[in-house]
Amino acid sequence: MFRRLTLIGLGLIGSSVARRAMQHGGIAHEIVACDASESVCARLGTLGIAHRVEPDPTLAVRDADCVLLCVPVGALGAVAAAIMPHLAAGAILSDVGSTKQSVLGEILPILRPDIAFVPGHPLAGTEYSGPDSGFATLFEGRWCLLTPPAGTDANAIAAIEQLWQRCGARTRIMDAAHHDRVLAIVSHLPHLLAFTICGTADDLAGETREEVLEFAASGFRDFTRIAASDPVMWRDIFLANREALLEMLARFTEDAQAMARAIRWGDDDFIVDKINRGRAIRRGLIEIRQA
Numbered sequence: 497m498f499r500r501l502t503l504i505g506l507g508l509i510g511s512s513v514a515r516r517a518m519q520h521g522g523i524a525h526e527i528v529a530c531d532a533s534e535s536v537c538a539r540l541g542t543l544g545i546a547h548r549v550e551p552d553p554t555l556a557v558r559d560a561d562c563v564l565l566c567v568p569v570g571a572l573g574a575v576a577a578a579i580m581p582h583l584a585a586g587a588i589l590s591d592v593g594s595t596k597q598s599v600l601g602e603i604l605p606i607l608r609p610d611i612a613f614v615p616g617h618p619l620a621g622t623e624y625s626g627p628d629s630g631f632a633t634l635f636e637g638r639w640c641l642l643t644p645p646a647g648t649d650a651n652a653i654a655a656i657e658q659l660w661q662r663c664g665a666r667t668r669i670m671d672a673a674h675h676d677r678v679l680a681i682v683s684h685l686p687h688l689l690a691f692t693i694c695g696t697a698d699d700l701a702g703e704t705r706e707e708v709l710e711f712a713a714s715g716f717r718d719f720t721r722i723a724a725s726d727p728v729m730w731r732d733i734f735l736a737n738r739e740a741l742l743e744m745l746a747r748f749t750e751d752a753q754a755m756a757r758a759i760r761w762g763d764d765d766f767i768v769d770k771i772n773r774g775r776a777i778r779r780g781l782i783e784i785r786q787a
Contacts, residue, residue: 497562504563505575527548534551563588569598580606600643603615637666640665689719
């Protein structure tokens with residue numbers, strides 16, 4: 497697909513793309529890896545998941561026909577601004593950020609007319625980070641949502657779609673604002689709740705706190721897995737998607753208060769209905785193999 501694919505940011509997502517591209521001969525002839533961390537660059541040389549490791553992003557993007565930004569959304573604008581003058585004419589620029597309106601707001605004002613920008617968001621991940629956390633099958637059967645701005649070259653969109661499909665993902669194109677509202681409820685709010693619940697447990701004093709950790713049931717363990725995610729990345733996501741996230745948090749708060757009233761007044765029907773609706777959602781995820 498590409499002569500040279502440059503990946504900037506080799507954490508979980510970037511290193512997983514690199515591994516897949518190295519294994520799948522149809523993605524790129526050459527993989528160039530770039531990371532701001534000296535230790536990460538040194539580790540990449542040991543892992544052998546790229547043909548070349550280049551710490552300087554302005555050199556890493558030279559002659560690349562596709563550049564994929566895999567950095568936190570809070571750093572994405574600065575990285576894009578640094579590499580923009582050095583991108584090859586006709587190159588395709590993409591990203592993997594979890595918020596899309598903020599990304600478009602950062603990139604479009606500085607985008608060169610000879611560069612196509614196709615924002616993307618692979619809905620795959622784990623609580624781990626760093627170049628050792630990636631694996632080639634991370635995107636298998638998962639969605640990658642693309643939010644290209646109006647007027648984006650159709651061939652560039654098709655190329656990024658094919659990139660993710662060859663990584664094993666399914667693709668869908670949608671409006672950036674719609675993407676941010678959907679992700680606020682299915683991803684950003686659950687992470688906010690997980691961090692908050694674990695914080696509440698951590699604030700419990702003395703023996704009670706120790707028992708919370710010692711006797712944690714599976715429900716609490718699931719929250720701790722989510723809460724183990726990278727703090728810088730999630731801080732950036734919360735702030736970048738604050739309007740949609742706060743809207744969903746307000747709706748959740750109203751629903752939580754309704755459940756509290758049902759428990760207080762013994763409203764069996766309300767409680768059972770909520771539980772059954774949750775079970776139905778879980779069954780739906782299993783049926784479409786997203787569980």
